[in-house]
Amino acid sequence: xxxxxxxxxxxxxxxxxxxxxxxxxxxxxxxxxxxxxxxxxxxxxxxxxxxxxxxxxxxxxxxxxxxxxxxxxxxxxxxxxxxxxxxxxxxxxxxxxxxxxxxxxxxxxxxxxxxxxxxxxxxxxxxxxxxxxxxxxxxxxxxxxxxxxxxxxxxxxxxxxxxxxxxxxxxxxxxxxxxxxxxxxxxxxxxxxxxxxxxxxxxxxxxxxxxxxxxxxxxxxxxxxxxxxxxxxxxxxxxxxxxxxxxxxxxxxxxxxxxxxxxxxxxxxxxxxxxxxxxxxxxxxxxxxxxxxxxxxxxxxxxxxxxxxxxxxxxxxxxxxxxxxxxxxx
Amino acid sequence: xxxxxxxxxxxxxxxxxxxxxxxxxxxxxxxxxxxxxxxxxxxxxxxxxxxxxxxxxxxxxxxxxxxxxxxxxxxxxxxxxxxxxxxxxxxxxxxxxxxxxxxxxxxxxxxxxxxxxxxxxxxxxxxxxxxxxxxxxxxxxxxxxxxxxxxxxxxxxxxxxxxxxxxxxxxxxxxxxxxxxxxxxxxxxxxxxxxxxxxxxxxxxxxxxxxxxxxxxxxxxxxxxxxxxxxxxxxxxxxxxxxxxxxxxxxxxxxxxxxxxxxxxxxxxxxxxxxxxxxxxxxxxxxxxxxxxxxxxxxxxxxxxxxxxxxxxxxxxxxxxxxxxxxxxx
DNA sequence: TTGTATGCGTTATCAT
DNA sequence: ATGATAACGCATACAA
Numbered sequence: 001x002x003x004x005x006x007x008x009x010x011x012x013x014x015x016x017x018x019x020x021x022x023x024x025x026x027x028x029x030x031x032x033x034x035x036x037x038x039x040x041x042x043x044x045x046x047x048x049x050x051x052x053x054x055x056x057x058x059x060x061x062x063x064x065x066x067x068x069x070x071x072x073x074x075x076x077x078x079x080x081x082x083x084x085x086x087x088x089x090x091x092x093x094x095x096x097x098x099x100x101x102x103x104x105x106x107x108x109x110x111x112x113x114x115x116x117x118x119x120x121x122x123x124x125x126x127x128x129x130x131x132x133x134x135x136x137x138x139x140x141x142x143x144x145x146x147x148x149x150x151x152x153x154x155x156x157x158x159x160x161x162x163x164x165x166x167x168x169x170x171x172x173x174x175x176x177x178x179x180x181x182x183x184x185x186x187x188x189x190x191x192x193x194x195x196x197x198x199x200x201x202x203x204x205x206x207x208x209x210x211x212x213x214x215x216x217x218x219x220x221x222x223x224x225x226x227x228x229x230x231x232x233x234x235x236x237x238x239x240x241x242x243x244x245x246x247x248x249x250x251x252x253x254x255x256x257x258x259x260x261x262x263x264x265x266x267x268x269x270x271x272x273x274x275x276x277x278x279x280x281x282x283x284x285x286x287x288x289x290x291x292x293x294x295x296x297x298x299x300x301x302x303x304x305x306x307x308x309x310x311x312x313x314x315x316x317x318x319x320x321x322x323x324x325x326x327x328x329x330x
Numbered sequence: 331x332x333x334x335x336x337x338x339x340x341x342x343x344x345x346x347x348x349x350x351x352x353x354x355x356x357x358x359x360x361x362x363x364x365x366x367x368x369x370x371x372x373x374x375x376x377x378x379x380x381x382x383x384x385x386x387x388x389x390x391x392x393x394x395x396x397x398x399x400x401x402x403x404x405x406x407x408x409x410x411x412x413x414x415x416x417x418x419x420x421x422x423x424x425x426x427x428x429x430x431x432x433x434x435x436x437x438x439x440x441x442x443x444x445x446x447x448x449x450x451x452x453x454x455x456x457x458x459x460x461x462x463x464x465x466x467x468x469x470x471x472x473x474x475x476x477x478x479x480x481x482x483x484x485x486x487x488x489x490x491x492x493x494x495x496x497x498x499x500x501x502x503x504x505x506x507x508x509x510x511x512x513x514x515x516x517x518x519x520x521x522x523x524x525x526x527x528x529x530x531x532x533x534x535x536x537x538x539x540x541x542x543x544x545x546x547x548x549x550x551x552x553x554x555x556x557x558x559x560x561x562x563x564x565x566x567x568x569x570x571x572x573x574x575x576x577x578x579x580x581x582x583x584x585x586x587x588x589x590x591x592x593x594x595x596x597x598x599x600x601x602x603x604x605x606x607x608x609x610x611x612x613x614x615x616x617x618x619x620x621x622x623x624x625x626x627x628x629x630x631x632x633x634x635x636x637x638x639x640x641x642x643x644x645x646x647x648x649x650x651x652x653x654x655x656x657x658x659x660x
Numbered sequence: 661t662t663g664t665a666t667g668c669g670t671t672a673t674c675a676t
Numbered sequence: 677a678t679g680a681t682a683a684c685g686c687a688t689a690c691a692a
Contacts (some may be wrong), residue, residue, distance in 0.1 A: 007447055009685055020663040025687060034661060051447040055388040056685035059668050062336065064385070066428075073414050076609075080410040084403050087431045096450075098396075099429040101417045117337055118381045119669095120426075221612055248609045255613075278608075279406075279578045282551055283585075339669055350679040355671060364677060386669035389684050449685095 008048040017044035028052060063122050067304055068098040070112055070126035077248065077276040078291075079127070082144070085297035086125060093305065095122075106130035113139065123304040131187055142304045144296065146189040150314050155299045156190035158317040160197035162289040166243045166271045167201025169287075169322050173269055173329055175241030178202060179231070181212035181224065181253065182245025190317075191245070194273060198243050210239060220252045228256055235261070237268050247272035250286040254327070264327035275323060284325030292318045338378040347374035358382060393452050396426040397634055400442055400456035402434045407578065407606040408621075409457070412474070415627035416455060423635065425452075436460035443469065453634040461517055472634045474626065476519040480644050485629045486520035488647040490527035492619040496573040496601045497531025499617075499652050503599055503659055505571030508532060509561070511542035511554065511583065512575025520647075521575070524603060528573050540569060550582045558586055565591070567598050577602035580616040584657070594657035605653060614655030622648045 010028075014021045017040040026033050027041040044050075058064050067090055074080050083099070090097045098121055102108045109130045115121050116139050123140030128148075135141045137151045147154045170178060180198055185191070202209050212227045214220065231238040244250035250272030257263060264270045264286070275290030277283045295318050303312075324330045340358075344351045347370040356363050357371040374380075388394050397420055404410050413429070420427045428451055432438045439460045445451050446469050453470030458478075465471045467481045477484045500508055510528055515521070532539050542557045544550065561568040574580035580602035587593060594600045594616070605620030607613045625648050633642075654660045 007449070010687095011685080021686085022663060022665095022688080023661090026662085029687080032661075037662080049447070051444065051449075053389070053449045053685055055385050055394070055449050056668090057687080058385040059383070059389055059670090059685080060687055062668085069429075074404050074410045074417070075407075075414045077405075077407070077410075080404045080407075083413075083429070084405045084431065087404070087429055088433075091431065097429050099399075099413070099417055099427050101414065101421065103418075114381065117379075119337065119383045119385050219610075221610065251608060252613070278581060280549075280551065283582070341669075351669095352671085352673095352679060352681090353677090356678090359671085362677075367678080383669055386684090387671080389669080389686090390671050392684085 007053070008050045009053070010050075012048055013041065013044045013050050016048060017041045058119070062119065064096075064120065065094065066096040066098055066121045067301075068100050068112060068115055068121040068124045068126075070100045070102055070109060070124060070128055072102050072104045072127070072129070074099075074101065077278075078246070078274050078293075081276060081293050082127070082297060085294050086300060089297045089301040093301065095301075095305070102128070104129050106132070109133055113141070116140065125300045125304055129185075129187060140304055142300045144300060145191055146187065147315055151312060152314075153303050153312050154190070154315045155296055155303070156315065156317055157291040157296065157320050159190050159193040159320075160200075161317075162273060162291075162320040163194040163197025163199075163243070164201040164204075165197075165320070165322050166194075166273070166289055167198050167205065167207065169271060169328070170241035170243065170269060171201075171205040171207060173241070175239075175269055176207060177239045177241075178207055178209040179212065179239040179242045180209050180245075181227065181242065181249055182214065183216065183218070183220075183249065184213045185216065190315075191273075194245055220249065221256075224249075224253055224256045225259065228260060228262075232260065237262065239268065241269045242271070244270065244272045244286075247274040247276045247285045247288055250288070250327070254286065265329045269329060270327040271322070272325075272327075284323075287325040287328040287330075288323055289320050290323045291320055337383070338380045339383070340380075342378055343371065343374045343380050346378060347371045388449070392449065394426075394450065395424065396428055396451045397631075398428040398430050398442060398445055398451040398454045398456075400430045400432055400439060400454060400458055402457070402459070403431050404429070407608075408576070408604045408623075411606060411623050412457070412627060415624050416630060419627045419631040423631065425631075425635070432458070434459050436462070439463055443471070446470065455630045455634055459515075459517060470634055472630045474630060475521055476517065477645055481642060482644075483633050483642050484520070484645045485626055485633070486645065486647055487621040487626065487650050489520050489523040489650075490530075491647075492603060492621075492650040493524040493527025493529075493573070494531040494534075495527075495650070495652050496524075496603070496619055497528050497535065497537065499601060499658070500571035500573065500599060501531070501535040501537060503571070505569075505599055506537060507569045507571075508537055508539040509542065509569040509572045510539050510575075511557065511572065511579055512544065513546060513548070513550075513579065514543045514575075515546065520645075521603075524575055550579065551586075554579075554583055555586045555589065558590060558592075562590065567592065569598065571599045572601070574600065574602045574616075577604040577606045577615045577618055580618070580657070584616065595659045599659060600657040601652070602655075602657075614653075617655040617658040617660075618653055619650050620653045621650055 010024045014024045100112045109128045125142045127144040143154045145156050272286045272288040340354045344354045430442045439458045455472045457474040473484045475486050602616045602618040
């Protein structure tokens with residue numbers, strides 16, 4: 001008589017089928033087994049509704065088929081998108097995803113990194129903000145948007161090019177004096193290169209620009225209107241094109257503009273960054289530099305599942321592209 | 331990219347500390363141990379950087395401290411919000427969350443349900459769409475927004491009240507002839523009650539209304555403008571208030587209205603449902619019936635972690651409230 | 661090919 | 677209080 005609550009084990013199946021334990025194991029793992037045995041085992045499995053216990057399995061195999069994903073939250077649209085594609089990418093390979101929301105907390109980020117040593121996950125994909133994050137050299141870790149060290153691959157968009165493309169595009173659309181606004185991270189991460197790329201583009205085309213650099217804690221809803229006010233003379237903006245560090249900044253900017261009776265692309269052309277959508281594929285926030293989120297996700301998963309990577313590339317930049325979204329004069 | 335040299339075990343610690351295996355286990359689990367022993371063990375743990383192997387632990391304990399969360403995707407803002415709060419809620423209790431994106435696929439939903447039998451998770455919280463989903467009676471399962479059976483708790487907002495409140499509110503704001511639009515699910519789920527509540531509210535106040543009931547696959551971006559066109563005479567809408575089944579529908583509606591040169595709340599007042607925000611706490615999509623997402627998440631987690639399931643309430647409706655968001659004349 | 665026995669890292673139950 | 681040892685469920689090397 002089996003214990004009441006616990007699920008049937010291989011032993012139970014073996015007993016039921018009248019075969020040895022090893023035979024059951026072989027059937028489960030698809031090894032060659034005599035046909036009459038196989039049938040007996042399979043019917044016993046069905047009868048008992050047997051399922052392998054992945055903990056016993058993991059104990060032997062030292063692998064969990066689970067990857068931890070570290071992300072501040074899932075409410076930010078870009079993070080949500082990233083989470084989605086990474087989840088899908090892992091699923092396609094029959095891997096599970098442990099979602100770890102860090103809420104930008106440094107200690108939480110660090111704590112999750114140690115999970116891998118507790119054999120709870122096979123590896124970690126992380127978009128982290130802890131500047132002092134310590135990742136052991138033999139901890140399988142793939143970083144998004146931030147370089148953590150030579151032994152840790154970092155996957156990112158080609159942010160520099162993105163910024164430059166934005167400047168070029170605005171120029172080709174007739175803009176001559178621009179503005180740039182973003183939330184600057186004190187951290188040195190890849191997205192910060194958007195600014196450099198933009199500046200480079202402006203330089204090439206001989207354009208000048210105003211900058212609004214916001215801090216992490218600043219309220220965009222207040223700072224952006226203030227900035228606009230400073231640059232409005234007789235109801236007219238001092239610049240004819242704006243590059244926003246992210247689409248969310250562009251979104252807030254658009255709302256702020258409407259309160260001044262201004263709108264894009266009529267009064268000013270706007271290009272954002274990220275390529276997020278609100279609801280459907282067609283629901284653009286603004287004209288924007290689209291990050292290849294799906295490719296980024298795929299690349300992260302590829303690398304984290306790579307068993308032996310003799311040469312780990314430190315930084316991979318994936319190509320971005322411009323996409324019109326109603327805030328430019330196309 | 332897997333670990334090469336396997337992690338130290340309790341055995342290694344015992345050897346290093348010169349004590350027995352059981353003693354190490356007792357130190358780890360906080361049982362009473364003689365002080366000199368404890369110190370020897372603790373320094374050995376530190377020296378070897380020992381971490382318990384949760385798989386061996388899980389093998390004995392038959393629990394994983396992990397809950398699976400089934401959700402179609404994380405890109406829909408409401409799903410993203412739900413995911414976020416459930417993740418936080420589980421984290422607070424030191425539980426891990428396995429994120430399972432089902433993409434509305436019935437077989438995927440069903441497959442994940444069996445995970446619990448493979449001892450891979452302790453329980454499941456699911457927002458599912460498979461009408462034939464089979465959930466074993468002794469599978470710890472908490473459903474969101476859809477009743478699956480008497481033994482499975484369903485957590486939801488009070489959707490009926492929400493619909494009624496919307497009608498009442500529009501009436502008190504001066505509306506007399508309304509419209510209702512939603513994506514109707516063929517499934518019988520809780521959100522469908524929003525319509526019944528709305529109708530009830532209209533009846534009480536003697537209001538008439540037009541309905542736009544969309545199918546799952548319909549493109550809102552086309553159907554909504556068509557509906558508006560049918561009800562516009564000389565640039566004026568046939569109704570003065572609209573209740574949308576979700577905020578996302580309201581969002582698309584707002585965009586469609588602007589293309590007709592109409593806007594809310596001037597030309598028509600709009601109330602949505604969900605209470606999603608775009609970026610910050612202040613960034614409303616529309617006036618709306620706010621779902622208590624945080625409470626829903628908390629309640630789900632409470633129930634799934636409830637060991638003794640003697641009293642399982644079949645359906646719990648949590649109170650919603652109205653919140654102005656710029657598309658009503660407050 | 662099939663059966664048997666051992667070990668994975670922990671916890672729990674024994675003696676000591 | 678501490679040490680030895682037997683499970684837990686599975687995979688596998690080895691014996692038959």
